[in-house]
């Protein structure tokens with residue numbers, strides 16, 4: 278019986294070993310091709326644009342469309358993202374600025390988009406994230422722009438107004454909150470620490486499962502995880518990145534009250550992206566404050582059959598009760614419909630800033 282088991286296992290394991298050898302060979306062949314692409318880009322004076330968000334989005338979309346299973350699309354996407362990240366890092370390890378400390382959801386978004394071969398450059402504020410890329414210390418920035426329950430991230434919108442950076446990508450991250458703790462039993466948890474927003478997002482779960490246990494808000498989820506790692510009885514509410522970073526077991530997983538809680542992040546660099554086939558274009562526009570002005574301003578998009586996926590208003594800081602509008606439309610600025618709408622918009626708007634065209638997020 279045991280011999281039969283060993284024999285059967287042995288056969289399949291030999292097959293796995295042979296497949297691994299093929300995979301290793303294929304992965305290195307792929308890496309050499311990516312190096313060749315880098316060398317060609319360099320020869321044509323395009324070395325600063327080694328990272329190509331539109332090409333990476335196309336690779337991932339094709340993988341998802343042709344994935345025969347049984348691996349899930351999520352798994353194969355993750356795997357190919359890491360393969361591209363490792364290939365790219367042979368040419369140029371990308372430095373990614375994001376809102377730190379290590380262990381935040383912004384880190385998770387940065388890794389989801391750029392893979393583990395990227396150099397993580399945590400910053401202490403959203404302003405510093407922008408500055409780090411503007412000054413050339415980092416190659417790309419990842420900043421949160423909107424959350425499905427909390428709405429827009431005002432500081433990011435304000436910074437977009439003044440920056441020279443371009444949007445070259447977006448990342449959509451489902452926000453899963455976990456109770457991280459060294460204790461193995463809920464009964465021994467004496468306090469719960471987290472960022473105020475995370476505490477609010479898990480309010481009902483805490484009422485049900487840890488009634489009467491004090492909740493203390495701290496500067497970030499990552500800081501909460503640091504506390505939980507060092508203080509017995511302290512549990513943190515934080516995400517996967519913090520659990521990994523501070524090696525904290527999950528005493529309870531996915532404890533957010535709203536299971537669809539999602540944050541959208543923007544990727545910013547010194548250039549935007551070429552067309553990928555499924556793109557978005559973001560812009561800021563303003564108009565004198567009179568009735569019907571916004572509808573007039575945006576009509577070129579509907580006339581050209583271009584869908585608007587987001588419209589956000591923000592006070593223009595220089596004048597009371599004047600607004601700037603943040604608009605996302607579907608399509609690339611080079612698509613004929615979007616291009617013609619932008620030309621008309623430019624003629625009508627008091628102010629127009631094109632923030633960039635970029636591939637729609639690959640989930």
Ligand SMILES: C=C(O[C@@H]1C=C(C(=O)O)C=C[C@H]1O)C(=O)O
Nearest residue numbers: 311314327328329332333361364
């Ligand atoms: C290889 C290229 O360069 C980079 C690496 C890619 C990859 O490994 O598939 C894809 C796009 C670029 O970020 C390319 O442009 O094709």
